[in-house]
Amino acid sequence: MKRFAELFRAVDQTTRTTKKVAAMTAYFREAPDADKLWTIALFSGRRPRRTITATVLREWAAERAGIPLWLFEEAYPIVGDLAETISLVLPPAEAEEDRPLSHWIDEIRKLSKQDDAARKAGILAAWDRLGPTERLLFTKLLTGSFRVGVSQKLMTRALAQATDIDEAELTHRLMGSWTPDDITWHSLVHAPDPTASLSRPYPFYLAYQLDDPEALGDPAQWMAERKWDGIRGQLILRGGDHHLWSRGEELMTDRFPELARMKDFLPMGTVIDGEVLAWGEEVPLSFNALQKRIGRKTVPKKLLTEAPVILMGYDLLEQDGEDIRALPFAERRARLDALGADLPPEAPFRLSPLVPVESLDQLAEERAKSRELMAEGLMLKRADSPYLSGRKKGDWWKWKVDPLTVDAVMVYAQAGSGRRANMFTDFTFAVKDGNGLVPFTKAYSGLTDAEFRKITAWVRKNTLERYGPVRHVKPEHVFEIGFEGIQPSPRHKSGVSLRFPRMLRWRHDKPLDEINTLADLKDMLTAYGGDSTA
Amino acid sequence: MADLLTFTDRGIYCEAGDFYIDPWRPVDRALVTHGHADHAHEGMARYLATDIAAPVMRHRLGEISLDTIRYGETRRIGDVTVSFHPAGHVPGSAQIRVERKGEVWVASGDYKTIDDGLSTPFEPVHCDAFITESTFGLPVFKWTPQAELAHDLNAWWAANAAEGRFSLIGAYALGKAQRILTLADTSIGPILTHGAVENTNEVLRAQGIALPDTIRVTPDLDLKAHAGALVVATPSGLGGPWARRFNLAGNPASTAFASGWMALRGVRRRRAADRGFIMSDHADWPGLNAAIRETGARKVFVTHGYTSIFRRWLESEGFEAHVVSTEYAGENVDADDEGEAA
Numbered sequence: 001m002k003r004f005a006e007l008f009r010a011v012d013q014t015t016r017t018t019k020k021v022a023a024m025t026a027y028f029r030e031a032p033d034a035d036k037l038w039t040i041a042l043f044s045g046r047r048p049r050r051t052i053t054a055t056v057l058r059e060w061a062a063e064r065a066g067i068p069l070w071l072f073e074e075a076y077p078i079v080g081d082l083a084e085t086i087s088l089v090l091p092p093a094e095a096e097e098d099r100p101l102s103h104w105i106d107e108i109r110k111l112s113k114q115d116d117a118a119r120k121a122g123i124l125a126a127w128d129r130l131g132p133t134e135r136l137l138f139t140k141l142l143t144g145s146f147r148v149g150v151s152q153k154l155m156t157r158a159l160a161q162a163t164d165i166d167e168a169e170l171t172h173r174l175m176g177s178w179t180p181d182d183i184t185w186h187s188l189v190h191a192p193d194p195t196a197s198l199s200r201p202y203p204f205y206l207a208y209q210l211d212d213p214e215a216l217g218d219p220a221q222w223m224a225e226r227k228w229d230g231i232r233g234q235l236i237l238r239g240g241d242h243h244l245w246s247r248g249e250e251l252m253t254d255r256f257p258e259l260a261r262m263k264d265f266l267p268m269g270t271v272i273d274g275e276v277l278a279w280g281e282e283v284p285l286s287f288n289a290l291q292k293r294i295g296r297k298t299v300p301k302k303l304l305t306e307a308p309v310i311l312m313g314y315d316l317l318e319q320d321g322e323d324i325r326a327l328p329f330a331e332r333r334a335r336l337d338a339l340g341a342d343l344p345p346e347a348p349f350r351l352s353p354l355v356p357v358e359s360l361d362q363l364a365e366e367r368a369k370s371r372e373l374m375a376e377g378l379m380l381k382r383a384d385s386p387y388l389s390g391r392k393k394g395d396w397w398k399w400k401v402d403p404l405t406v407d408a409v410m411v412y413a414q415a416g417s418g419r420r421a422n423m424f425t426d427f428t429f430a431v432k433d434g435n436g437l438v439p440f441t442k443a444y445s446g447l448t449d450a451e452f453r454k455i456t457a458w459v460r461k462n463t464l465e466r467y468g469p470v471r472h473v474k475p476e477h478v479f480e481i482g483f484e485g486i487q488p489s490p491r492h493k494s495g496v497s498l499r500f501p502r503m504l505r506w507r508h509d510k511p512l513d514e515i516n517t518l519a520d521l522k523d524m525l526t527a528y529g530g531d532s533t534a
Numbered sequence: 535m536a537d538l539l540t541f542t543d544r545g546i547y548c549e550a551g552d553f554y555i556d557p558w559r560p561v562d563r564a565l566v567t568h569g570h571a572d573h574a575h576e577g578m579a580r581y582l583a584t585d586i587a588a589p590v591m592r593h594r595l596g597e598i599s600l601d602t603i604r605y606g607e608t609r610r611i612g613d614v615t616v617s618f619h620p621a622g623h624v625p626g627s628a629q630i631r632v633e634r635k636g637e638v639w640v641a642s643g644d645y646k647t648i649d650d651g652l653s654t655p656f657e658p659v660h661c662d663a664f665i666t667e668s669t670f671g672l673p674v675f676k677w678t679p680q681a682e683l684a685h686d687l688n689a690w691w692a693a694n695a696a697e698g699r700f701s702l703i704g705a706y707a708l709g710k711a712q713r714i715l716t717l718a719d720t721s722i723g724p725i726l727t728h729g730a731v732e733n734t735n736e737v738l739r740a741q742g743i744a745l746p747d748t749i750r751v752t753p754d755l756d757l758k759a760h761a762g763a764l765v766v767a768t769p770s771g772l773g774g775p776w777a778r779r780f781n782l783a784g785n786p787a788s789t790a791f792a793s794g795w796m797a798l799r800g801v802r803r804r805r806a807a808d809r810g811f812i813m814s815d816h817a818d819w820p821g822l823n824a825a826i827r828e829t830g831a832r833k834v835f836v837t838h839g840y841t842s843i844f845r846r847w848l849e850s851e852g853f854e855a856h857v858v859s860t861e862y863a864g865e866n867v868d869a870d871d872e873g874e875a876a
Contacts (some may be wrong), residue, residue, distance in 0.1 A: 012799070014808050067673050068850060074843045075672045080800045088674035088797065141706075149803070419800040449804065 003031055004039065004101040005133040011150050020150055022157030033185040034102035040188070041180045042146055043155040045249070048105060050144030051112040054082055054120060057143065062122055064127065065089040077469065080417030083139035090127055090135065097129040104138055111142075133281045154392055163189060168203075171389050176200035177251055198238045198465065201245040202271065202317050202325065203389030210397035212361050216380065218455045223329065223383050224355040224363060226375040227398055228312050229287050230277035231266055231294070235311055237263060237270045238321070244276070252276075255296060256309050258348045265347045266339060269321030273387075274314050276351070278307040284374040287499065288487055310348045313340055314379075316519035317387055325387035329395075332387065363399075371528055376484070403482035403500075404430060404524060406516040407507060409475045411439055413459045424456040424471070429504075431494070433518040440494035440521060443481055455506075478510040479503045484522070486529050496521050496529070538614070538632055538639045541835070541858040546641055546665065551612035554609070555641045558861040564694050565616065568627035569594055569642025570707060572863040575599035575688070584618050586654070586741070587626025590708060593737045605654060612810075621645035622656030623815050624709035626742055631659050636699055640829065641665040646814065647821035648680065652743070658828035666826060668839035669816040669864030670794050671847070673844075677794070677818045678835070683811060684717040690790060690809055695723045695762035698705065700780040702765045704772030704807070706865075707731045709815045710792055711766050712738060712745055720746050724760050728767040751779075772807070774867070794818070816865050820853050826853070838862040 010023035024043075028036055041047075062072040067089060079085040107126065111119045123142070130138055140146040173192050177199055187193055187519060216222060233252065236243040242263055244252045253259075256276060266272075273443040278285040278293065289307040294301065316336035317325050324332060333354070340351045355366050355378065367378050377400035385395035408429035416425035426444050430437035447455070455477065465472040485499035540547050545557025545564075551561040561575035569590040574618060576595055581638050583591055585602040590816075592600060601635070605628065608617045618628035622645055629642040638661040645667070649655040678686070687703075694701040705711045707730040709757075715735075718725060725748045727735065732750040739745055749755070751765070757779060765787070767779055772789060780787040789807040794814030796802050802810035816839075817825060826834060834855045836845050841857040848855035 013810070015806050016808075067671060071673060071843070071847055075674050078672060078840075079674055079798055082591045084799055085674060088676070199594075227602045391596070417800070421798060422795070424803070449806075 001101050001104055001130070002098045002139065003133045004035060005131065005137060007039070007059055008137060008148065009133055011148060017154060021154055021158045021161070024150070024155060024435050027162045028159055028162035029511055033101055034180075035100050037183070037185040037188065038101050038105060039181045040155070040162050040174065043148055043150060044174060046153045046179060047144050047146050048108065048141060049490070050142070051108055052123070052141055052142055056120075057082070057086060057123070057139070058117070060123060061086040061089060061127075064124060065091065077417055078421055080419075080421040081145075083136055083143055083145060086139050087136040093130055094128045094136070096131050096134075105141060106142055107283060108138075108333065139345050141277065152449040165189065168389060171203045172200075175203060175249060193406065198241065199236060199243040199251075201236060201249070202233045202245070202323075202387070204234065204247050204273070205388045205396060206231065206247070206391040207396040208391060208393050210380065210399040213364070213399070213530075216360070216397070219357050219359055219363070221382055221384070222357050223333065223381050224366070225314065225352045225381075226355065226370070226373060227377045227379045227400065228275040228277055228284060228352065229374060229376045230275040230284065230290055230312070232316070233276045233311065235262060235270075235272045235273060235274065236318075237266055240268060256296065257292065257299060258304070260313060261346075261348055265343050265349065267320070269318065270316070270339070271310065271318035272313050272315070272336065273317055273490055274311040276309050277312050279310040279348075279350075284312075286374065286487070287485065290449060298327060308348070310350055312350050312352045314352050314465050315387060321328070322484040327386070328384040329381050330383040331386070365398055368400060402482055404486065404528065405480050405482050405503070405504060406477055406520060406524075407510055407514070408440070408481050409437065409512055409515050410455075410473060410477045410479060411437060411475050413455075413471045414474055416444070421454070423457045425452055427479075429479065430475065431516045431518050431521060432513075438494050438518050439480060439517070440492065440496060441483070441498045441501045443479075444499045445501050446482075447506065451506055475512060478512065478515055480507055482507040486524050487524060494518060494521065496525055537682070538634055538637055538663070538851050539641065541860070545860075547766065548632055550614075550615060551614040551616065551632070553611055554578075555630050556643060556862070565630050566591065567575060567621065567630060567641065567873040568624055570624070570644070570706075573643055580731060584628050586625045589630065589737045590626070590734065591739045594596075595732070597748060609756070620654035620657050622647060622650070622653050625653050629659055631661065637662055639663045639665070640831075642667065642825075644669070644816055644862075645825065646817045647825050648677065648679065652712055652714050653709075653815075654824065658825060661829050661831050662828045663833040663835065664826060664831035665835045665837060665858075666839055667862065667864060668822060668836050668844035669817065670814065670818050671822055671836070671844035673819045674735045675794060675797055675818045676820060677797075677814060678812045680717070683813055684719075685709060687714065687717055687790075687811060688719040688722060691718065692722050693763050694788045696760045697785065699782065699785045700761065700763055700765050701773060701790065702777055702780055702787040703790040703792055703811075704767050704769040705731075705792040705813075706815075707734045707768050710813060711735075711768075712743075713813065713815070714764075714766055714792060715745050715748065718746065718764055719824065720818075722762075722764070724749055724763045726755075726763045726765045728765075728771045730768050730771070731766050761785075814865055 007023055007027045011020045044296050058072055062069045076085045111122050126138055127135055156171050157167055160170050207484045232247045236247045242260055244256055244259055246252050275425040278289040292307055311338055316332045319335055344350055370377050380397045382395040408431050410427045411430045412428035413424040414426040428439050428442050430439045458472055459473055463471040481501055483498040483501040489497035544559040544561055546555040553565055554561045555565045556567055556573040557564050558575050562579045564578035565582045569587050574591050579596055581600040585604055588602045590598055605618055605620055608615050613634055615633045617631045621627040621643055622628045629640050632639045640659050640661040645656055649658045661686030691701045705714055711731040727748045727750055735745055746755050788811035790811055791805045791807040792811045792813040796812045832854055834848050834853045835858050837858055837860045845855040845857050
């Protein structure tokens with residue numbers, strides 16, 4: 001595993017993409033096929049399942065390190081990663097061995113079939129034969145938590161350079177539900193079998209946020225629709241079956257069984273890009289309703305009637321079994337309209353209505369209606385644009401509504417983990433309520449590293465009280481908090497919960513007595529918290 | 535009888551000798567373990583420090599009334615006898631031993647147990663009560679051996695030099711910067727220094743500490759002529775506009791950070807340097823434990839770092855352990871100002 005560890009270190013220790021790609025390209029040229037296949041799988045999020053619980057691993061690691069378990073537990077949140085904590089506390093390897101990545105993965109799988117005593121012996125023996133990075137990686141594979149700081153896009157670029165295969169073509173070949181067990185390096189990368197890939201999705205085309213509407217140029221070139229607030233999905237009807245993929249290449253078919261009926265309404269050889277939405281009386285239910293469906297592998301009947309879903313169709317990618325992504329959007333969309341136009345209302349499918357485009361001002365007005373229509377904003381697509389893969393600038397833009405904002409004061413701070421270990425990054429904010437303060441949200445993101453360093457130094461000096469890892473700090477620093485939605489919440493003292501809260505700005509200019517009040521939040525709840533299912 | 539040393543909001547106080555150790559507020563008499571800014575503060579009427587630590591303290595604190603003492607030399611102050619013993623942290627750093635009628639307390643300031651080749655190596659001092667730091671008081675911190683560190687550092691520098699790029703490394707101006715200088719293989723190329731580092735180098739050289747030749751970075755230095763050099767900067771220099779000059783056209787500098795925190799991948803990624811060298815002037819977990827055991831003390835006071843966790847560990851090991859609140863900062867990877875926390 002030394003070669004793989006070398007690759008991991010190389011991509012982990014540099015921030016330069018050219019260096020990362022170079023390291024991966026070299027690896028894809030030199031490593032054995034079985035290792036290359038596993039590397040593609042691991043780098044694209046296809047982790048082997050966890051073979052062992054984290055609890056016993058901690059116990060074994062603490063025992064091997066000769067430290068009490070509580071001490072291990074204290075160190076873990078500071079390190080911020082379980083596998084890393086384990087590899088750091090263990091004594092150095094007794095005798096290092098270099099075996100291929102695929103060997104260790106096989107070992108891990110064998111362990112899953114054994115009893116606890118044999119597993120423990122096997123894992124302790126492995127820890128004793130691996131160098132520091134190899135040990136970290138082995139343990140991450142054991143816990144099913146392997147991640148690497150490389151996007152799939154960069155990995156595919158390196159693979160393209162190493163194999164001389166077109167990058168877009170490779171991106172498509174790597175999509176879908178394959179695992180290293182049912183495919184070889186050769187058949188995945190070099191000679192894909194068309195019949196084996198009936199469920200394979202197309203890479204999603206993603207849009208950047210539009211910051212400057214003037215950059216659109218002539219409005220006549222653009223088509224617009226709502227940006228719905230659900231789960232982006234790709235519905236595939238092929239070979240008598242249907243498959244539903246998420247943007248993160250997760251198969252969601254069983255989570256939304258309603259969509260099986262699409263087979264009754266549309267022909268095989270159809271692939272649609274759309275948004276899965278919880279659907280009421282011809283209007284979307286709030287994201288809150290859909291949230292109840294997410295994360296459920298099987299759906300109880302009650303939920304199916306409470307929060308039924310539909311697919312809101314955006315785009316047609318395949319028709320009659322033919323890839324039509326290269327056609328202009330206007331043409332694809334016309335074909336989608338033709339397919340979907342005459343479906344009966346019981347079909348779990350709607351066409352995402354096109355918003356007429358007349359001028360930038362008129363578009364801005366349409367955008368301003370987004371919240372009341374339960375949408376996140378507008379999507380703008382150039383009429384002649386092909387369906388590209390990945391996030392690309394120029395042809396598609398998302399134009400989200402501005403977030404809701406309140407000015408609030410920081411009252412609690414907690415250190416982060418992982419990249420943010422030992423730095424105060426997780427804050428709780430309060431608004432005014434009469435003469436007092438009411439905490440109403442946490443936020444973790446939105447500040448620069450330099451700002452986090454500054455606030456960390458301040459927290460250290462201005463702690464009033466400590467509750468375990470949480471510091472109660474002097475209410476002094478005011479932040480503008482942005483969020484996408486607000487809902488009633490009986491579980492929170494403030495009575496509200498926010499969607500996607502984050503820090504927009506550190507308001508050095510704002511004194512404490514000018515922050516927002518709980519009454520302001522309640523007003524927002526009345527205005528935007530409409531939720532028929534809550 | 536009252537404790538020999540007590541912990542006040544000004545610093546560690548010895549009533550029997552009426553002096554403070556490493557006070558952070560102005561007092562009449564300050565015994566100072568070493569010259570880092572969180573231990574040697576301005577405003578004391580009288581200072582006492584080792585002869586080796588004195589030049590840097592004078593350099594940093596200006597005109598002060600400073601008396602010096604050699605390692606091992608004893609001095610009577612009030613009802614107590616004090617002596618200073620090597621702490622191995624930076625050149626001249628000391629543990630301060632205080633004795634009254636056979637009872638011995640030791641305030642260790644900051645220390646490390648490995649020999650860095652620059653500071654007088656740490657010597658365990660037998661005592662009844664030991665005041666310790668715990669900056670790296672967790673079992674995940676175990677330092678890379680010095681030889682391996684030298685190898686990794688020079689391999690990184692040599693690879694960059696071969697590509698004609700600068701190797702830019704951030705380290706505290708007093709201690710770690712000079713440690714990097716002594717580890718560097720000068721056959722690879724020239725060594726450039728940030729002004730704050732070079733100022734400290736000059737002080738140390740003047741007192742007879744051997745350091746390799748370095749070139750101070752000034753606005754009129756011909757950088758192209760020194761392409762491939764090792765550049766030793768302060769942490770804030772590394773992150774700021776000062777460092778940009780080393781990004782030659784199409785050939786940006788490789789950056790590295792030297793700190794004990796680099797043992798943690800998360801922190802390494804946060805600093806976003808190309809390399810993180812695990813190098814600290816504080817004791818690692820095995821070092822802290824060995825040092826405390828060797829004192830023979832039953833009573834241990836933990837001043838800074840992972841204090842509550844470390845206290846609990848010491849108690850489980852049979853010590854009577856306490857956490858005391860101080861303003862010592864240890865090694866802080868997020869302090870942009872070198873002097874703020876070293």
